[in-house]
Amino acid sequence: MTYPLPTLVNGRPDALISPADRGLAYGDGVFRTLPVILGNPQVWALHYRKLSEDCSRLNLSCPPASELLNDIQQLYPDHASGVAKIIISRGAGGRGYAISSEMQSTRIVMRTAMPDYPQHYAEAGVQLTLCNLRLAHQPRLAGIKHLNRLENVLARMEWQDPDIFDGVVLDQQGFVIEGTMSNILLRFGFRLLTPDLRRCGVAGVTRDRILQLAPSLGLQAGVADISLDQMMQADEIIICNSLFGAWQATRFNGKTWQPQQLAEQLRYLLQEQHEID
Amino acid sequence: MTYPLPTLVNGRPDALISPADRGLAYGDGVFRTLPVILGNPQVWALHYRKLSEDCSRLNLSCPPASELLNDIQQLYPDHASGVAKIIISRGAGGRGYAISSEMQSTRIVMRTAMPDYPQHYAEAGVQLTLCNLRLAHQPRLAGIKHLNRLENVLARMEWQDPDIFDGVVLDQQGFVIEGTMSNILLRFGFRLLTPDLRRCGVAGVTRDRILQLAPSLGLQAGVADISLDQMMQADEIIICNSLFGAWQATRFNGKTWQPQQLAEQLRYLLQEQHEID
Structure with missing residues (x-):
């Protein structure tokens, strides 16, 4: 570039x-x-x-x-x-x-230019790492996509491995918040949960859209405080942003998940909505 | 300008x-x-x-x-x-x-240009207000004078009164941290204490210099967690930065302090050091 x-x-x-x-x-x-x-x-x-x-x-x-x-x-x-x-x-x-x-x-x-992501990210899922940096609680700035992004910069410095797509950041209480450049959604059976972003994090447009779309896939969507232990028990981890839509994270924190269908279904629905928009 | x-x-x-x-x-x-x-x-x-x-x-x-x-x-x-x-x-x-x-x-x-501060700030002291915004704890960024300053911008929006020189910001536990554009030192008898900045705040050069200079004024200097209640009990409140040196804050949070000598003594010592530097 x-x-x-x-x-x-x-x-x-x-x-x-x-x-x-x-x-x-x-x-x-x-x-x-x-x-x-x-x-x-x-x-x-x-x-x-x-x-x-x-x-x-x-x-x-x-x-x-x-x-x-x-x-x-x-x-x-x-x-x-x-x-x-x-x-x-x-x-x-x-x-x-x-x-x-x-x-x-x-x-x-x-x-x-549109980032040139490998096709296998969509098909086989992506790998995430767990960042050491913990996000500070600042309710006055939480959710806003503002220009004070040093926390993201520091978190992104934590890995060099090109096979790792994004890093998961927790808040200072140990709750899962987001990826450095993505939001996170977790499927537990028929529930699709995403971290509460009232104290820190960026509330992305694609996260909101997925919360709206979830019922059409038979999923009950919600916002919650989610610990790292709870995240590890999720049936599927989905990351999302406006550029790639939704991908499954199939490797994170020493555990592997089998590729499943939800990310692809979400990409399809997000795309369909684009065409209506 | x-x-x-x-x-x-x-x-x-x-x-x-x-x-x-x-x-x-x-x-x-x-x-x-x-x-x-x-x-x-x-x-x-x-x-x-x-x-x-x-x-x-x-x-x-x-x-x-x-x-x-x-x-x-x-x-x-x-x-x-x-x-x-x-x-x-x-x-x-x-x-x-x-x-x-x-x-x-x-x-x-x-x-x-050098800010054109009224002479009475040095003689009669300045007025501070208490900000509602609470600083987030981020030890990885604490102390650094970095470019992520939205907290300061939001805190500074809280007052319009030109008679108020600066706003005091607390952290999310209620400890006093700093002014939006100054550090704070508090005299209690022969002790001169300044807030601990390991979780948030900007550690200014003038604050460090004053901590070094304090013993020459017979003061024992230290860093501590200081609550708002403790601050209100201080014998003198000093604010400092590199441009004005040190001023006494004589009005804050409903209380008035009589102008005393410490700020002037500090300005003299800071100035003397300049000349040696």
Whole structure:
């Protein structure tokens, strides 16, 4: 991958950021990563709603959907497929944490290539590792996909093995929270549970969609505090994000699970919904 | 204050940042803010040591002191006084949290004006407010002046009153940690205590210096877990940072303290040390 990649900053292709931007100074902003298929951002309504909710929780002004859609169109004049990453920061400001009414959000939209995942991830499942880093409890930031992501960076530093796809992070009480770049769902018989993210973690759009879709697969979906021991007893571990949809994790923490059907069924339903969206 | 201010990015005066910089994407970096007097960065050895330690904890490569000093000289050709803000980010990288060996730190040095604080802050003391936001415990990040500062931003949003200089933040157990932009020291008789920052907070250089200087004022200095109730019983509350040195807080949480001598003595000693440094 080479840089600079095609990027618009506030709609302009000059693609550079002020060093006084509070997104850099304080991680004062939020982001989204979503697939673009043949020029169309996927599940856009949900991504925009989540972006807007995240902005609102930080008292950030969120640009209108039309501006962001227009940016994505500008970046995909070839109607190709790829990824759109959107960053909304609070914009440039003086030294110091105080916010002034003059500050104008910076809107960044980047086009990147779709990650080239091996086909066997979908067929045979992926391997996860258990991270040592424990997520801090901060209810004021929990769930938000904000730019303060040093915990994820530190957790991701814990493994080099390219066969490991993601790392599972627990919170400081030992509850399972998420992968560094995915959400986790666990099937126990007919129940599909995902960790409660009111104290830490990022509540992804695909996690929400799967919770909504579960009943159509005869599964009762819910949110719970889940210990590592409980996770190890799950019949299936599913990880999800907006780019790959849902995969089964078949190796984790010394245990192996047989490949089963749920991840594929979920990918099918997620895809079908895209087409309706 | 107008932007762009004089800034060097990797020593170059073009002063703009790649939108792919991980400082923006993840807050993946550290910073320092220090006074520059007649062109000379103050207490440089300690600031550089702290910068270098903070980089090391994030596995970030820290630029040599000579490069940073050279940047500051370039920004102060007039040998004036002001502030230097240094940001070291992990540099531009692909989407995703993983770090590659190709990444090269981005080094940003900015010149800004010295804040224009009223003289009465030094003479009569300042007013603090108590923030509702509670700091999360993250021992892996505690003490580091990193770029993940949304907690400070949210805490700073809690007051608008210009008579309030800073807000006191507690941790999630109710212990006093710091101000949003200052460290706190509390005098109880002949003891000078400062909150333990092993679980959260930023360990500033001036706090360290004051702990070192305290014995010369006949004070026994130490680090402790301090509750809000204990703080309210202090004989004097001192706040400190690298720009203003030390001030007494004379109003906080419904109580008023008489102006005393410690803050002025500390400013004198801190200043004297500058001249030796």
